[in-house]
Amino acid sequence: MRKPSYALYKQLQEQFYKISEKAGLRQQLIPYFISSHPGCTLADMAECALETKNAGLQLEQVQDLTPTPMTLSSVMYYTETDPYTGKKLFIAKNIKEKREQKMLFFWYLKENRQEIIHILKQRGLAQYISRLFPFKG
Incomplete structure (x- = not known):
């Protein structure tokens, strides 16, 4: 309850990996x-x-x-x-x-x-x- 939806997590993940790739960084979300x-x-x-x-x-x-x-x-x-x-x-x-x-x-x-x-x-x-x-x- 009062936690963001899984759909919002997926949006965050997509943006995270795009930004990381653009910056040349190998990072992961856990x-x-x-x-x-x-x-x-x-x-x-x-x-x-x-x-x-x-x-x-x-x-x-x-x-x-x-x-x-x-x-x-x-x-x-x-x-x-x-x-x-x-x-x-x-x-x-x-x-x-x-x-x-x-x-x-x-x-x-x-x-x-x-x-x-x-x-x-x-x-x-x-x-x-x-x-x-x-x-x-």
Whole structure:
């Protein structure tokens, strides 16, 4: 919440690489992702995994949300409510839910593939499987 959209990140990335190339610099952006943010469901994380995959990103660092004092995210986490709308939010609070959300960011690791497929099927999100793991036959 109150974070820029992924589309804005893509615009920034495009401008960053154009400017870097023009200046003759080899630089890279390292995106910072947080899993288990209040309001994010497993389907949201699957969408995010697809976005990063389609962008050619293989993330190495993802932080699980840690509620910290005096942040809007903490208010949302503890009240399980969107402070702007009053609507109830999904909050990944137990270890299993948090682990599943974070694992989706690491879709490219072979050791995660079968478990991700199982989780997506179990949660009624099988439509993401073929997009994350296209059949190569």
